Amino acid sequence: MEHLSENSKIKTDPKKFETKKIKLNGNDPDQETGEIFFTSWTEQEAKKRALKKTIRIIGSIYGVSLIGLFVHILLPILIPTNIIATLVAIPLYLKWSNERATFSHATGYCPQCKKETQFRPYVSAQLLDSVTLQCPDCGQTIKADVHSLT
Numbered sequence: 001m002e003h004l005s006e007n008s009k010i011k012t013d014p015k016k017f018e019t020k021k022i023k024l025n026g027n028d029p030d031q032e033t034g035e036i037f038f039t040s041w042t043e044q045e046a047k048k049r050a051l052k053k054t055i056r057i058i059g060s061i062y063g064v065s066l067i068g069l070f071v072h073i074l075l076p077i078l079i080p081t082n083i084i085a086t087l088v089a090i091p092l093y094l095k096w097s098n099e100r101a102t103f104s105h106a107t108g109y110c111p112q113c114k115k116e117t118q119f120r121p122y123v124s125a126q127l128l129d130s131v132t133l134q135c136p137d138c139g140q141t142i143k144a145d146v147h148s149l150t
């Protein structure tokens with residue numbers, strides 16, 4: 001068995017995931033433990049990332065509204081949609097630029113359906129002391145406590 005050297009790993013994956021243990025809280029008192037995979041961002045990286053995400057959202061909304069140039073009946077809907085999207089983008093940018101750590105997924109046993117699974121972030125991917133995850137198998141949302149120690 002050959003192992004990849006540390007160097008080649010860093011090259012292919014510039015932002016390596018860090019992991020922390022989490023406690024998955026279900027409706028019943030027994031708790032499951034799991035692991036959360038996250039990335040930390042510097043202030044500069046967080047701002048860059050926020051700008052990229054904001055542009056992507058505004059770009060796709062404006063892109064869709066180009067249909068309005070051809071289907072004029074849609075214009076009264078599309079113009080206010082674009083204004084709202086622009087207004088919403090500012091607080092979203094501010095929210096994302098404050099996210100210094102975000103998680104991509106978490107693994108563990110779902111406290112609801114008891115299956116071993118890969119959880120996705122629910123609504124927000126910001127890594128906080130307590131995060132909300134969604135189980136892809138049963139669709140339930142699960143609150144998880146993030147341990148401060150890895």
Ligand SMILES: [Zn+2]
Pocket residue numbers: 110111112113114115135136137138139140
């Ligand atoms: Zn589940």
